Amino acid sequence: MIGKEQTQNLKKELEKKKLDVLLLINFSSDHIDKNFYYFTGIEWVEHAYAIIGKDFEKVYLPGFEISRCEKESWVKQVEELPKQRAMENIVKSLRG
Secondary structure (H helix, E strand, O other), X not given: OOOHHHHHHHHHHHHHOOOOEEEEEEOXXXXXXXXXXXXXXXXXXXXXXXXXXXXOEEEEEOHHHHHHHHHHOOXXXXXXXXXXXXXXXXXXXXXX
């Protein structure tokens, strides 16, 4: 069963292992990361990043996928994937 409970359990594990975040990436339709689905509820999306921290969850998606994925997921922070240097910009946003 896919649900928010799995994400809450993951956050507890991050805390135990003294990790700040878990980064999940779906690059293409050729490889759909089952963990991405398990921890976000988003079954299929290309070029997406999910960041799960001890006290937050955030998903970055292509702009045209946002409305669909907001309906599928319990993750409330859904943002458009930066068009340039995505990973660099995502990491910058985490630093504050």
